[in-house]
Structure formats: structure tokens, C-alpha cells
Amino acid sequence: MSGIIDYQIEKYSFVEAAETPRLTQQWADVAQECLQVRAGAEERLRIALLNVDYVTSFELPFRLLLIRAPQLIASVRDELQLNQKNVIFNGKRFGCVYSLKNDLSDIPDAFQYRLSTRIRRVDPTGTAATPYQQIAKEVRAPRERLKMALEQGLQVTALDALFWFGSQRIAADIQRLRKAGVRIATAETEVSDNLTGTTRNVPVYRREEG
The missing domain is CATH 1.10.10 (Arc Repressor Mutant, subunit A)
Incomplete structure (x- = not known):
């Protein structure tokens, strides 16, 4: 990406x-x-x-x-x-x-924790926050949310998983999905946010075709 x-x-x-x-x-x-x-x-x-x-x-x-x-x-x-x-x-x-x-x-x-957010996702490919938010409404478990996103062809960064899926350890969730037979490719992409004021590389995951 x-x-x-x-x-x-x-x-x-x-x-x-x-x-x-x-x-x-x-x-x-x-x-x-x-x-x-x-x-x-x-x-x-x-x-x-x-x-x-x-x-x-x-x-x-x-x-x-x-x-x-x-x-x-x-x-x-x-x-x-x-x-x-x-x-x-x-x-x-x-x-x-x-x-x-x-x-x-x-x-x-x-x-007992509670998270409430309003976040705009600005992606060069045009993928906004909407599909991630919709998955979060439809599915409750973080790993199942991640699986659904990958099945729908979305690329999921570690911050996508944190903000909308509630997944704190996406690498562990990815590993379990791979063990269950889901083919997942890993890369890195640059992200920025105004909460930390930083730009850095984070993992990004997508489902492999074929």
C-alpha cells in the first residue's frame, strides 16, 4: 500500500x-x-x-x-x-x-472500560471508515470482525483493528486466523494521527487470493 x-x-x-x-x-x-x-x-x-x-x-x-x-x-x-x-x-x-x-x-x-470515538479515515485508495464501522455493528467478537473485513477484501491496519474492531493484539489474531486456514498477506504502511502527532509504519493485512 x-x-x-x-x-x-x-x-x-x-x-x-x-x-x-x-x-x-x-x-x-x-x-x-x-x-x-x-x-x-x-x-x-x-x-x-x-x-x-x-x-x-x-x-x-x-x-x-x-x-x-x-x-x-x-x-x-x-x-x-x-x-x-x-x-x-x-x-x-x-x-x-x-x-x-x-x-x-x-x-x-x-x-470496566468504555471507548467512544469519532474518527475520519483518510486513505489514498479512498477507503473511509464506513466499512470498518459497519462490520463493528454487525459482529461482536474482535477476531470475527477482523476475519469478516479480510473476507470482504479490506486492507486492515493495526490501527483499524484497534479503533473499530477492539483488537489490541492484531498479530495474535492474525496468527490464529492463519492456523484456521485463512491465507493472509502482511505488509507495512505509513499512518499518521492527530492524537500522537506522529507518522510511523504499522502492519497492514489483506487476504491472499487463490
């Missing part, structure tokens, strides 16, 4: 049901700093870990637009001496909390 896909984010609200004003402000400060310095992925993660009381594995991809959050956490874990705690997200998914604090006992054991 040639040309840059631009994600023009007009509304982006990612909140936790019991989020405190302190955490809300901390995340707002992180977002502002990341945008000001046009921080790359690892730098965005570092800024968050150093300025937020704790972060969760579920929220990192959504708040910081990270597409390889587990690998990034692994790269800074020892240096920052991260502590972690196992928790549950949205009543069913297991994950972790990460913090520089030693005592994690006052951190909740369960979190």
Missing part, C-alpha cells in the same frame, strides 16, 4: 468506570506531553509509566495507540523495575496492572 493513511480523530474518549479525577488528570497530562514532543511508541510508554500511578495492559494500546504493548513492556520492565498485579477487565478478560510502586494492594482487582 502506497501513501499515508491519516486518522483524523475528532473525538476519543477512553475511560474506566471508577476512574478517579487524579488518574484522569494524569492521563490528560501524559497525552499532552506525548503530543508536544511527538513521542514514539516506547517514549509514550515511558512517559505514562513515569507519570501515572499505574497502567493496565488493557488500556495501554487504546490510550497510547501502542500496537506491540507486551513487547514494549518487556523492553522497559527491568530498567524501570516495574511491579505487576493480575486483574480482570470488563468482567471476563485477564490482564495485568503495571506500576513503579512497590505496594499494589490499593489498586482495584477489576476494571
Whole structure:
């Protein structure tokens, strides 16, 4: 795919049901700093870990637009001496909390998140956000949304999967689809967004013909 896909984010609200004003402000400060310095992925993660009381594995991809959050956490874990705690997200998914604090006992054991967005997708090929939004309305499970998009001939970037399909780890979903017999080609494409103010390469997937 040639040309840059631009994600023009007009509304982006990612909140936790019991989020405190302190955490809300901390995340707002992180977002502002990341945008000001046009921080790359690892730098965005570092800024968050150093300025937020704790972060969760579920929220990192959504708040910081990270597409390889587990690998990034692994790269800074020892240096920052991260502590972690196992928790549950949205009543069913297991994950972790990460913090520089030693005592994690006052951190909740369960979190309930909600994402609300309005995003324009500007693609040189003319593919807007509409087909991705329609799939999200028709299918509930992230991996099934991804499968349907590929079957319809759409090219799906990691950010498409995050914004509209709720897929935080698209590489893992792609691997499972391949094991199920779906032939999928992988490439890279440039994307930009006004939430991070950066332009970078991300994976893009399409179904192979034949």
C-alpha cells in the first residue's frame, strides 16, 4: 500500500468506570506531553509509566495507540523495575496492572472500560471508515470482525483493528486466523494521527487470493 493513511480523530474518549479525577488528570497530562514532543511508541510508554500511578495492559494500546504493548513492556520492565498485579477487565478478560510502586494492594482487582470515538479515515485508495464501522455493528467478537473485513477484501491496519474492531493484539489474531486456514498477506504502511502527532509504519493485512 502506497501513501499515508491519516486518522483524523475528532473525538476519543477512553475511560474506566471508577476512574478517579487524579488518574484522569494524569492521563490528560501524559497525552499532552506525548503530543508536544511527538513521542514514539516506547517514549509514550515511558512517559505514562513515569507519570501515572499505574497502567493496565488493557488500556495501554487504546490510550497510547501502542500496537506491540507486551513487547514494549518487556523492553522497559527491568530498567524501570516495574511491579505487576493480575486483574480482570470488563468482567471476563485477564490482564495485568503495571506500576513503579512497590505496594499494589490499593489498586482495584477489576476494571470496566468504555471507548467512544469519532474518527475520519483518510486513505489514498479512498477507503473511509464506513466499512470498518459497519462490520463493528454487525459482529461482536474482535477476531470475527477482523476475519469478516479480510473476507470482504479490506486492507486492515493495526490501527483499524484497534479503533473499530477492539483488537489490541492484531498479530495474535492474525496468527490464529492463519492456523484456521485463512491465507493472509502482511505488509507495512505509513499512518499518521492527530492524537500522537506522529507518522510511523504499522502492519497492514489483506487476504491472499487463490
